[in-house]
Amino acid sequence: MxxxxxxxxxxxxxxxxxMVLGLLVVVIRSIRxxxxxxxxxxxxxxxxxxxxxxxxDDEEESAALRRxxxxxxxxxxxxxxxxxxxxxxxxxxxxxxxxxxxxxxGAVEGALAGLRRRGTLRRARSAELIGELGHEPAAxxxxxxxxxxxxxxxxxxxxxxxxxxxxxxxxxxxxxLDGHRRIPPAVATSALIRLGPVALPAIRAGLGxxxxxxxxxxxxxxxxxxxxxxxxVVAGVLRDDPxxxxxxxxxxxxxxxxxxxxxxxxxxxxxxAHPLDLRVAAAEALGILGAVRATPRLTALLRDPSHRxxxxxxxxxxxxxxxGHLALxxxxxxxxxxxxxxxxxxxxxxxxxxxxx
Amino acid sequence: xxxxxxxxxxxxxxxxxxxxxxxxxHEVVAVEDGPSALAAARESAVNLVLLDIRMPGMSGLDVxxxxxxxxxxxGLPIILxxxxxxxxxxxxxxxxxxxxxxxxxxxxxxxxxxxxAVLGRAGQ
Numbered sequence: 510m511x512x513x514x515x516x517x518x519x520x521x522x523x524x525x526x527x528m529v530l531g532l533l534v535v536v537i538r539s540i541r542x543x544x545x546x547x548x549x550x551x552x553x554x555x556x557x558x559x560x561x562x563x564x565x566d567d568e569e570e571s572a573a574l575r576r577x578x579x580x581x582x583x584x585x586x587x588x589x590x591x592x593x594x595x596x597x598x599x600x601x602x603x604x605x606x607x608x609x610x611x612x613x614x615g616a617v618e619g620a621l622a623g624l625r626r627r628g629t630l631r632r633a634r635s636a637e638l639i640g641e642l643g644h645e646p647a648a649x650x651x652x653x654x655x656x657x658x659x660x661x662x663x664x665x666x667x668x669x670x671x672x673x674x675x676x677x678x679x680x681x682x683x684x685x686l687d688g689h690r691r692i693p694p695a696v697a698t699s700a701l702i703r704l705g706p707v708a709l710p711a712i713r714a715g716l717g718x719x720x721x722x723x724x725x726x727x728x729x730x731x732x733x734x735x736x737x738x739x740x741x742v743v744a745g746v747l748r749d750d751p752x753x754x755x756x757x758x759x760x761x762x763x764x765x766x767x768x769x770x771x772x773x774x775x776x777x778x779x780x781x782a783h784p785l786d787l788r789v790a791a792a793e794a795l796g797i798l799g800a801v802r803a804t805p806r807l808t809a810l811l812r813d814p815s816h817r818x819x820x821x822x823x824x825x826x827x828x829x830x831x832x833g834h835l836a837l838x839x840x841x842x843x844x845x846x847x848x849x850x851x852x853x854x855x856x857x858x859x860x861x862x863x864x865x866x
Numbered sequence: 867x868x869x870x871x872x873x874x875x876x877x878x879x880x881x882x883x884x885x886x887x888x889x890x891x892h893e894v895v896a897v898e899d900g901p902s903a904l905a906a907a908r909e910s911a912v913n914l915v916l917l918d919i920r921m922p923g924m925s926g927l928d929v930x931x932x933x934x935x936x937x938x939x940x941g942l943p944i945i946l947x948x949x950x951x952x953x954x955x956x957x958x959x960x961x962x963x964x965x966x967x968x969x970x971x972x973x974x975x976x977x978x979x980x981x982x983a984v985l986g987r988a989g990q
Binding site (some may be wrong): 556560564566594598600604 | 886975
């Protein structure tokens with residue numbers, strides 16, 4: 510009897526606690542929603558001024574800039590998120606005018622102070638604003654956020670670092686792809702790409718990183734940035750990297766780099782002595798490369814015993830253009846045997862349907 | 867001066883484009899989705915259409931194809947707005963019949979110049 514009573518009381522208390530917690534969440538969310546609505550209402554009359562500032566043609570200081578600079582703190586705080594959102598939507602003089610407004614309002618100092626605050630949201634907003642403003646000297650202050658306990662904050666810091674143009678961020682980003690507190694590879698890749706050509710030497714150095722994910726991210730970034738000078742070093746990764754996945758990424762990167770020097774290493778890699786995934790990637794990369802000289806080898810691969818290799822060769826021939834199409838036509842008519850004819854016909858049909866590579 | 871139809875689900879972009887083109891002397895009708903863009907292009911005397919590619923309900927590419935398929939709107943100059951990360955859409959945009967494209971983020975001044983250039987090519 511006592512046990513039943515104790516259990517009932519415990520159940521009731523748990524139920525009550527859950528209800529109170531639920532109510533608390535609803536109240537907090539409602540307050541935040543209300544605050545956001547009030548902020549939007551305070552910002553609405555000033556939004557036109559912001560639009561005017563961004564669209565202003567005059568090189569001279571505009572009336573809109575003067576008025577926005579002179580806003581009292583309360584109204585500026587209401588308008589700041591709207592202005593921050595616009596930073597990512599415009600380029601050219603409109604963006605310069607917004608950056609100037611933020612500088613005049615002391616927003617950089619405020620954001621730097623915000624990075625040291627306790628609240629995760631506050632720190633994330635500050636990091637985001639610093640990134641949007643492209644304030645390069647703030648990069649060292651963002652680096653510690655990559656080690657934050659909060660995964661979202663780490664991701665925001667990673668994205669922001671990509672916008673600042675400080676090449677010291679490259680090893681920091683690559684180092685955080687491994688371990689307990691890591692950042693998503695996609696965040697690191699887009700940050701490296703955003704850093705642009707200035708970061709290429711540091712990204713190339715990342716191909717020797719101890720972590721396979723870091724090497725794969727560096728390869729993707731080099732391919733996206735079209736670092737043609739990296740062809741030799743990427744060919745080395747394709748040949749020698751201990752990770753099969755990294756070698757697959759290297760094959761694709763070779764295709765995207767698009768240099769003549771990429772051809773021979775890729776032709777070597779379609780050889781049956783290599784792992785299947787790598788051969789498929791190399792065949793795909795030959796198509797991306799678009800080298801007419803790859804046509805005979807790809808045509809021969811239409812007869813490959815592996816379905817994936819033969820299908821990839823067909824798609825690659827389609828991608829190469831007229832020379833590849835001609836080879837597919839011959840094969841489809843049976844010039845290279847029935848197996849090659851089937852894969853050639855499938856590639857031609859995919860091209861006709863618009864579902865090819 | 868021309869009548870320009872702007873379709874984008876982002877209110878900031880709509881307002882920026884509207885302000886800039888109005889400042890350049892054009893009349894602007896702004897809508898926030900594909901079906902509204904299609905309806906506005908059919909019902910109003912529009913000289914040029916600016917379409918965001920990614921919109922809820924109906925994409926800018928679909929609107930572009932529909933406009934090109936209808937005799938009344940097939941000759942309308944169309945400019946697509948696309949995010950940098952969706953540059954693959956540009957090729958599909960030209961295949962759908964677009965005349966030009968603008969990558970977001972964009973310079974309002976450049977946008978006004980591009981609109982003027984496309985209108986000029988269309989003889990308007």
